[in-house]
Amino acid sequence: MTLPLTATDPRELLANQRAAYLLEGPPSAAVRRERIDRLTAMVLDNADAYVEALVADYGTRSPTGIRFAEIVGMLSVLEHTRSHVRSWMRSRNPSPAARLMGIRAEVQPTPLGVVGIVGPWNFPLNLVILPAAAAFAAGNRVMIKMSEVTAHTAELTARLAAEYFDPAELAVVTGGPDVAAAFTALPFDHLFFTGSPRVGQLVARAAAENLVPVTLELGGKNPVVVGRAADIGRAARRIARARMVNGGQVCVCPDYVFVPEEHFAEFTGALRTELRALYPAIQDDADYTASVDRANYDRVLGLIEDARTRGAEVESLAPPHEPEADPVTRKIAPTLITGVTDDMRVAQEEVFGPVLALRPYRALAEVTDYVAAGHSPLVAYWFGPDDADFRTFVRKTRSGGVARNDFAVHMFPSDAPFGGVGHSGMGAYHGKAGFDTFSHHRTVVGSALPFAVTALAAPPFTPFLRNGVGLALRAAAFRARRRLGR
Numbered sequence: 001m002t003l004p005l006t007a008t009d010p011r012e013l014l015a016n017q018r019a020a021y022l023l024e025g026p027p028s029a030a031v032r033r034e035r036i037d038r039l040t041a042m043v044l045d046n047a048d049a050y051v052e053a054l055v056a057d058y059g060t061r062s063p064t065g066i067r068f069a070e071i072v073g074m075l076s077v078l079e080h081t082r083s084h085v086r087s088w089m090r091s092r093n094p095s096p097a098a099r100l101m102g103i104r105a106e107v108q109p110t111p112l113g114v115v116g117i118v119g120p121w122n123f124p125l126n127l128v129i130l131p132a133a134a135a136f137a138a139g140n141r142v143m144i145k146m147s148e149v150t151a152h153t154a155e156l157t158a159r160l161a162a163e164y165f166d167p168a169e170l171a172v173v174t175g176g177p178d179v180a181a182a183f184t185a186l187p188f189d190h191l192f193f194t195g196s197p198r199v200g201q202l203v204a205r206a207a208a209e210n211l212v213p214v215t216l217e218l219g220g221k222n223p224v225v226v227g228r229a230a231d232i233g234r235a236a237r238r239i240a241r242a243r244m245v246n247g248g249q250v251c252v253c254p255d256y257v258f259v260p261e262e263h264f265a266e267f268t269g270a271l272r273t274e275l276r277a278l279y280p281a282i283q284d285d286a287d288y289t290a291s292v293d294r295a296n297y298d299r300v301l302g303l304i305e306d307a308r309t310r311g312a313e314v315e316s317l318a319p320p321h322e323p324e325a326d327p328v329t330r331k332i333a334p335t336l337i338t339g340v341t342d343d344m345r346v347a348q349e350e351v352f353g354p355v356l357a358l359r360p361y362r363a364l365a366e367v368t369d370y371v372a373a374g375h376s377p378l379v380a381y382w383f384g385p386d387d388a389d390f391r392t393f394v395r396k397t398r399s400g401g402v403a404r405n406d407f408a409v410h411m412f413p414s415d416a417p418f419g420g421v422g423h424s425g426m427g428a429y430h431g432k433a434g435f436d437t438f439s440h441h442r443t444v445v446g447s448a449l450p451f452a453v454t455a456l457a458a459p460p461f462t463p464f465l466r467n468g469v470g471l472a473l474r475a476a477a478f479r480a481r482r483r484l485g486r
Contacts, residue, residue: 010143010183013171017114017141020168026111026139029086035136035169036082040075042164043129046156047071050125053152057124059330061246062287069246070125077430078133080414085137088435094443102448109439111139113189116212118180118203120194121149121292122249122352125157127194127217132170134434135192144172145183149292181206188212190438194251195219196350197375197423215427215437218420219251219350220377225367225393226259226267227384235383235405236270239356240278242381242407244334247289248354249296252379252408255350256340256357258367264360268336271356275317275334283322283329290330291353297330300353304335306345307357313338364389368396375423379403379410400424 027035043050050070051063091106098105115135119128124147132142144161146154151174158172165171173183184191184203187210193203194217207214226235242254259267282288291297308314316324318333325332335355340347346357361367371380380399382390394402400420401410411418411430419428429437447453456465 008173010145010173010179010186013143013167013173014114014116014186014188017143017168017171021111021113021141029089032085032089032137032139033082035165036078036085036133038164039129039133039136039170040078040082042160043071043125046160049156050153053156054125054150056152057121057150058290058292060286060288060290062289065246065287065289070123074126074130076414077130080431081133081137081434084432084435088137088432089139091444102450103445104448105443105445108442108444109138109435110442112438112440113140115140115142115438116183116186116188116191117142117144118184118191118193118195119144119146120251121147122246122251124150124153128157131192131194131215131429131434134429135190135438137435138438140189140438141168142170143183143188144170145180146172146174148174148176148180185209190215192427192429192437193217200425215429216420216425217251217418217427217429218378218423218425219352220375220420220424221255221350222252222377222379222381222399223367223371224254224257224381224383226257226263227382227387227389228260228263229387229389230384232263232266233270236267237274238406239381239383240271240274240334243356244275244278244354245407247291247331249289249292249352252403252411253352254356254381254407255377256347256359258359258361258370261360261362264358268338268358271336271358272315272317276319279317279319279334281319281322282331282333283326288331291332292330294327294330296352297325297327297332300332300351300355301325303346303349303351303353304337304355307337307340310341310344312340312344312346364392368393371397371399376400376421378420378424379408381407398422 047067051066054066054070055061055063089109091108093106095105117128117131128144128146132144135142146157148154154174158174161170161172173179184206191203191207191212192215193200197218200216200218204214204216224239239254239257245253279285279288291300304314315336316333318324332354337346337355337357340357340359376398378400380397380402382393382402382404384390386404390404398421403410415431417428417433418430419425427437
């Protein structure tokens with residue numbers, strides 16, 4: 001993919017940023033913190049403009065929800081990152097005792113250079129600002145490709161970035177799929193992507209052409225397990241709200257729920273009651289988030305219809321006298337699906353909408369076997385006490401994180417890594433994990449030994465060295481046999 005070279009061409013921006021990095025070298029802690037401060041100010045100074053842009057992009061999205069999820073929710077991570085920059089930058093001495101023998105070793109966290117960030121449309125501000133802050137903390141320059149789906153937010157960010165930053169520090173690129181393809185094919189020093197597993201594969205493939213390391217923050221079908229000792233009513237209330245965050249368009253939203261067979265009717269009834277109480281009206285509710293565009297709206301309806309056609313029981317919780325879905329507002333009422341089978345698309349694809357599949361279970365082994373057999377989700381949820389069943393679930397399944405008794409609480413600690421595993425991604429950020437992701441930990445070793453190590457490694461080999469090597473191997477073999485009880 002090639003694009004005509006212009007003043008805002010991503011290739012030219014990358015060349016300028018790399019030249020600036022090579023000229024100035026790794027920045028000081030003060031410079032790194034000041035860049036994070038400007039990034040934070042860019043968002044906070046223009047919070048109202050971002051709310052307006054996101055409402056325009058979605059058609060209907062709660063202004064309060066935007067302020068909380070897009071802005072307030074990332075401030076603690078930004079502050080934690082800023083306050084720890086200097087300590088994270090310090091070199092460490094991996095083998096202090098080696099100094100006594102004349103070997104001095106240190107490991108230096110060094111910037112990678114220029115980091116490319118590709119943002120999603122569901123949280124188009126939060127999910128580019130946080131990785132950008134981590135990249136700044138590590139001493140890098142940053143280029144961001146905003147999602148074209150949320151075009152108002154993209155254009156606003158591009159304009160503001162030019163006001164708060166020199167383009168050699170931070171540059172924001174806008175445009176459609178062709179621009180995104182060209183962007184991901186650039187020889188960055190690291191590429192960070194948030195989005196779907198399908199697009200993540202394309203990004204990783206493009207980056208591989210230049211041997212660019214990637215961090216992929218993807219989605220997946222996040223399971224919820226209601227334990228036998230759970231408070232059924234409380235679990236239903238919290239799961240109902242968790243499914244409806246941003247209209248279900250969140251990579252950490254619950255996707256399907258396992259409920260003990262004996263509590264299934266009670267749970268379903270409580271879930272139904274809660275959703276009806278939360279949304280007595282939908283189409284005129286300014287806080288009820290719409291599908292971001294017609295394509296996503298049609299896709300979610302397709303999942304529902306496929307399940308219905310294949311024999312599932314589909315229950316729309318649309319208020320009386322309102323449609324189950326409206327193509328004009330792009331709002332879909334909360335929908336519960338039971339009788340789900342594995343051949344249904346809703347069992348295979350990430351829903352990313354206000355739809356929840358419910359499955360009864362008899363034994364916990366059914367749940368762990370099912371979750372472990374599928375792609376690893378970004379997060380696994382458990383409702384109930386921290387008991388033996390919960391620990392069995394954690395031990396026998398794999399996921400990016402585990403959250404118990406509430407939505408996305410595994411993301412709350414500012415210094416805890418956030419990321420997926422397997423199909424839900426690779427790599428992590430938030431806190432020091434983000435700093436480490438965008439750093440190269442370079443080992444620097446000096447020798448003051450009275451002899452040259454190369455004299456031991458290169459021929460000719462003396463009889464003394466041959467005997468010494470043989471003795472070392474025999475001693476190592478003896479230790480290994482003893483540890484194995486042989």
